[in-house]
Amino acid sequence: MTIRxxxxxGVLVFPVILLxxxxxxxxxxxxxxxxxxxxxxxxxxxxxxxxxxxxxxxxFEEKYPGTVVIHNFDNSNALRTQIEHGAKADIFISADMGQxxxxxxxxxxxxxxxxxxxxxxxxxxxxxxxxxxITEIRDLGYPGVRLVIGADGTPFGxxxxxxxxxxxxxxxxxxVFVDTIYSNIVSEEMSVGSVMPKIILGEADAAFLYKSDIxxxxxxxxxxxxxxxxxNVVARYPAxxxxxxxxxxxxxxxxxxxxxxxxxxxxREYGFDPTHV
Amino acid sequence: MIxxxxxxxxxxxxxxxxxxxxVLLLMFIMVPLLALFLRITPGEFVDALxxxxxxxxxxxxxxxxxxxxxxxxIAGTPVAYLHARSHYPGKEVIDSVxxxxxxxxxxxxxxxxxxxxxxxxxxxxxxxxxxxxxxFTTLAVIFAQIFVSCPFYIRQARAGFEAVDRSYEDASRTLxxxxxxxxxxxxxxxxxxxxxxxxxxxxxxxxxxxxATIMVAGNFPGRTQTxxxxxxxxxxxxxxxxxxxxxxxxxxxxxxxxxxxFFSGRGVYRC
Numbered sequence: 001m002t003i004r005x006x007x008x009x010g011v012l013v014f015p016v017i018l019l020x021x022x023x024x025x026x027x028x029x030x031x032x033x034x035x036x037x038x039x040x041x042x043x044x045x046x047x048x049x050x051x052x053x054x055x056x057x058x059x060f061e062e063k064y065p066g067t068v069v070i071h072n073f074d075n076s077n078a079l080r081t082q083i084e085h086g087a088k089a090d091i092f093i094s095a096d097m098g099q100x101x102x103x104x105x106x107x108x109x110x111x112x113x114x115x116x117x118x119x120x121x122x123x124x125x126x127x128x129x130x131x132x133x134i135t136e137i138r139d140l141g142y143p144g145v146r147l148v149i150g151a152d153g154t155p156f157g158x159x160x161x162x163x164x165x166x167x168x169x170x171x172x173x174x175x176v177f178v179d180t181i182y183s184n185i186v187s188e189e190m191s192v193g194s195v196m197p198k199i200i201l202g203e204a205d206a207a208f209l210y211k212s213d214i215x216x217x218x219x220x221x222x223x224x225x226x227x228x229x230x231x232n233v234v235a236r237y238p239a240x241x242x243x244x245x246x247x248x249x250x251x252x253x254x255x256x257x258x259x260x261x262x263x264x265x266x267x268r269e270y271g272f273d274p275t276h277v
Numbered sequence: 278m279i280x281x282x283x284x285x286x287x288x289x290x291x292x293x294x295x296x297x298x299x300v301l302l303l304m305f306i307m308v309p310l311l312a313l314f315l316r317i318t319p320g321e322f323v324d325a326l327x328x329x330x331x332x333x334x335x336x337x338x339x340x341x342x343x344x345x346x347x348x349x350x351i352a353g354t355p356v357a358y359l360h361a362r363s364h365y366p367g368k369e370v371i372d373s374v375x376x377x378x379x380x381x382x383x384x385x386x387x388x389x390x391x392x393x394x395x396x397x398x399x400x401x402x403x404x405x406x407x408x409x410x411x412x413f414t415t416l417a418v419i420f421a422q423i424f425v426s427c428p429f430y431i432r433q434a435r436a437g438f439e440a441v442d443r444s445y446e447d448a449s450r451t452l453x454x455x456x457x458x459x460x461x462x463x464x465x466x467x468x469x470x471x472x473x474x475x476x477x478x479x480x481x482x483x484x485x486x487x488x489a490t491i492m493v494a495g496n497f498p499g500r501t502q503t504x505x506x507x508x509x510x511x512x513x514x515x516x517x518x519x520x521x522x523x524x525x526x527x528x529x530x531x532x533x534x535x536x537x538x539f540f541s542g543r544g545v546y547r548c
Contacts, residue, residue, distance in 0.1 A: 153514040187494075
């Protein structure tokens with residue numbers, strides 16, 4: 001009797017407690033307790049923008065006192081999945097159009113708000129020790145080179161494969177060259193962030209990454225080898241505001257800031273080509 | 278007194294609260310697991326089983342976890358026996374070091390292994406000179422698994438040896454058996470239930486290893502992409518493959534608990 005009563009009470013109370021728990025997980029973010037009501041926006045951004053967006057948000061918070069920008073950096077695919085499953089975000093910045101299109105089709109993103117904010121391209125990085133003596137792209141085709149690329153599901157992994165296929169089409173390089181490169185791959189990484197340590201530590205001999213990942217803080221640890229424009233791809237990064245955004249005005253301000261002069265300077269500093277400057 | 282009184286009263290507030298907590302906790306564990314099974318139809322599950330990402334990961338995982346477990350048994354049994362039978366200065370320190378991987382975050386294990394066995398690592402630098410490199414190989418997967426899973430076996434084996442009545446060992450020696458014969462014919466058989474449940478726990482921990490593996494071994498299908506890594510990879514592209522691998526792991530894990538429960542009721546055989 002008691003047990004039955006307890007269980008039924010539990011079943012009734014369970015959803016309520018769950019609601020409270022989940023509200024606690026998503027909605028509430030600790031403030032500094034100053035009592036000033038703060039406005040906040042959440043930016044879901046491709047991991048390759050980690051440095052630039054973090055800096056930019058700092059500037060944004062200075063320019064708009066009382067605002068707090070919360071970040072979630074991950075590979076664009078993962079962010080898209082999170083948004084599809086109801087993650088609360090105001091702005092989504094993707095490393096390729098595919099993820100944005102998918103969210104547009106699902107009606108998650110406000111179509112009017114989507115803008116291309118920058119262009120990026122890929123490059124090859126090698127550790128400064130250069131254990132495999134690589135000086136040009138052709139050297140990647142020697143057997144035994146330990147190459148790291150992005151997994152098929154990630155934008156930078158897809159771009160890498162597009163580039164390799166362009167080399168395949170060029171008789172100067174050809175299929176044998178590209179097949180050897182494929183057989184040299186030792187790891188298919190899920191995000192840009194897990195590629196870099198493998199190069200810095202010298203575990204891998206070379207990796208395909210975004211140009212923008214290589215600049216700035218890594219300058220003394222890695223060497224960058226350019227991929228000629230004829231073989232390279234242009235990665236366009238779109239930004240969009242979520243339909244569910246609770247703070248559309250502030251989100252718009254943020255996107256404007258990103259595409260404005262301050263954003264342009266910062267993006268360039270990180271090796272991107274901003275489209276709006 | 279008051280508490281016990283309250284507990285015995287039918288439908289007392291405390292009892293109701295406790296009931297709610299138990300139900301909540303049970304549901305918190307059960308609902309996600311159930312959701313895993315409900316998200317995929319049996320047909321889709323069977324289809325996914327022929328997907329290369331699933332089959333390769335399954336084979337690699339079972340193979341590496343088995344090799345890791347065997348190595349842990351071979352290297353861990355003497356350690357466990359030594360710790361159960363003898364005292365030496367610093368034994369407690371060594372014991373704590375062996376237990377460390379249980380509480381260490383996998384990312385720490387990963388970076389530590391890289392610093393030791395990476396191409397420019399403490400030991401790896403020398404291995405690299407003789408042409409041996411660990412990173413990105415199946416061997417790296419096994420290293421990571423052994424590192425994180427060996428304490429589970431050693432702890433359990435030590436407890437098993439400790440529970441063996443030493444008079445049997447003494448009797449064996451009195452009757453003329455040497456230390457080795459006594460160890461293999463008396464101590465091991467008597468503590469077998471503990472050894473088995475320890476080995477099974479080590480196997481399942483090795484099977485679930487993720488954090489250290491992805492750092493040291495990378496992610497390459499058929500070579501270093503074990504089941505947890507395949508789940509992580511497939512989540513981005515093929516949810517059914519990720520779900521199927523997860524279901525397989527849930528079933529294996531449940532089997533492990535059943536086996537451990539079965540043997541833990543009888544820590545040692547008693548005559």
